[in-house]
């Protein structure tokens with residue numbers, strides 16, 4: 735077990751933001767957090783990295799757990815010329831090989847001399863991913879890392895994430911709005927709306943009434959479309975667990 739939340743609650747001022755959150759992440763697992771705007775996803779991430787102290791409950795981390803963080807977006811001043819290699823060496827320097835390896839794992843080995851402002855959205859997200867890999871994380875947190883990418887760009891990015899897990903063996907916890915795009919690459923989904931509404935394997939969650947209540951029919955039909963494009967059986971699925 736890398737990280738475990740046991741009945742975690744977070745209040746900011748008098749407002750309850752997260753209530754009775756319990757889940758754990760095992761080594762090499764890919765877990766996706768889904769939730770509508772304002773459901774507490776970012777607050778949960780901030781709590782996991784220690785930027786917010788839970789009001790109650792217990793957060794347990796593996797001794798010396800290394801966490802890599804890929805932010806939703808990062809604003810770079812467009813007047814500031816900066817190559818990818820320089821960006822990768824901020825705030826602290828790394829060997830040329832370490833930077834090259836991280837870019838290769840993120841699927842963009844050729845970008846090191848490029849100017850940051852010339853990168854496409856998808857390339858920049860991969861550079862942010864490479865930067866998060868520099869510390870050789872046990873657990874990678876991705877906060878809506880595909881925001882602004884189209885479906886194909888998002889699907890490509892999630893495939894890259896799956897290959898990072900395969901090649902580097904780190905666990906991945908990511909926030910996404912797109913269950914239908916991410917479901918092939920995720921082991922487990924947690925639906926959050928201040929509390930955990932449901933969690934389980936992606937196909938089970940996408941069929942669950944809790945998920946439908948949270949996301950409505952649009953997501954339902956899109957998820958069904960993606961699900962039935964694949965050739966798999968539903969018979970082996972585990973039960974969804976309700977919190």
Ligand SMILES: Nc1ncnc2c1ncn2[C@@H]1O[C@H](COP(=O)(O)OP(=O)(O)OP(=O)(O)O)[C@@H](O)[C@H]1O
Nearest residue numbers: 746747749751769770771772773774775776777778
């Ligand atoms: N520092 C803060 N002070 C007061 N309220 C806050 C603070 N941070 C978050 N909140 C509130 O907590 C709730 C959850 O916010 P959070 O950013 O965690 O949600 P989210 O699921 O990440 O949303 P989004 O999908 O829009 O990014 C919101 O109602 C937000 O207004």
